[in-house]
Amino acid sequence: MTGIRTFWRALPREGRWLLSTVVVQTFGRGMTLPFTIIYLHEVRGFDLGLSGALMSLIAITGLLVTGPGGTLIDRYGARRVLLIGLLSMIAGCTLLAFATHPAVAAVAVMLIGVNFGVSWPGFNALIASVVDGEVRQQYFGVNFALVNLGIGVGGIIGGFFVDVHDPGTFTTIFLIDAATSLIPMALLLGPLRHVRTQADADAPADDGGGSYRAILRQPAVRWLTLLTFLAVFIGYGQLEAGFPAFARQVSGVSTQVVGIAFAVNTAVIVLLQFTVLRLIAGRRRTRVMQVMALIWAVSWVILGLTGLLPASLAAAIGVIAYMGVFAFGETMLQPTVPAIYNDLASDRTRGRYNAVNSAAFQGGAITGPLVAGVMLGEGLTIWFVSAMVAGSVAVGVIAIVLERVLSPVANGVIDTPAPLVDPR
Structure with a gap:
């Protein structure tokens, strides 16, 4: 508790406002995230393939607008950009709540x-403008925990509330x-x-060094972006596709165990x-990523x-243990990668650096389920697990290379003798 109080006191007022509302902000998303495809298929009667395509439109659209959004x-x-995005979110969720035709649902998603x-x-640019140094890394980590808490609580309550025989319950959660x-x-x-x-209006004009081409020309950014993509591909890209499919089809556990x-x-x-x-x-963030990669390899x-x-009971215990070990690795990824991107960026380029981070994340989130579906659908279970383990090892190797150019x-190496926030 001392560490939490110390961290909270180190935050500026704006940082406290942002952090104190995270759970409530993500609660609604948690209520809808696990049940959107169920809503589209079982409640609105869309074909399962069409429902899956509609779900993919969310990630595809997000990937397409990330680059222009960063600029x-x-x-x-x-x-200003976040306000436009939030208005779009409100309109989309409201429209989806009453969507009875695929075309309407497509616009909504x-x-x-x-x-x-x-x-x-x-939001990453906003956070980086409010906090810096060691506090920034801690902020990203605490924010990630609170996001998971909000989504988790929302998912649990949503699971008890929705009823596929009562479309009104799904309308309510959206x-x-x-x-x-x-x-x-x-x-x-x-x-x-x-x-x-954004930078002040009287700041020196951008000489082209802040273009996406110039940003991606930096070796540190290229290796970090590759690491992000691969980490998401073998990690988050599998949580909603590869993991549940493997747990059900290969491990043979119940849906309750998956939950x-x-x-x-x-x-x-x-x-x-x-x-x-x-x-x-x-500690060096690249070393933390190497530990994370090892933990994820063990989880797979x-x-x-x-x-x-x-x-069997052993399979059920193993499936649950996988998620626990994997989550431990997650706690190391989320504080480090966003902090590196924002420490590489300037005020004039912060949006574009975070857009590169977002694009790499979404790219992994899109391709991960596709590969898992093909491999598990063809019965290549051993090759699937081997690929995930090899991917974890590759993340560790990339982190070693990244350390040489970062x-x-x-x-994350602190020049001062003591950290900005005493974590004890």
């Missing part, structure tokens, strides 16, 4: 995708999702209305995130072994 953030500020595309770089977007809008229009993420595994994932992140932040404070080995004892400051 607009640097030119006009994150606050694309509106939601617009918000997804600008919210990641926008309207709640829309309503929760009003909270960050109120912050941006109120307490955070003076926060600037418990996701609950364990959330619990581990919420309970351990601050402890992990204390342990990694002042655990999941693979469950296939040797399908439909500046000490961006790598």
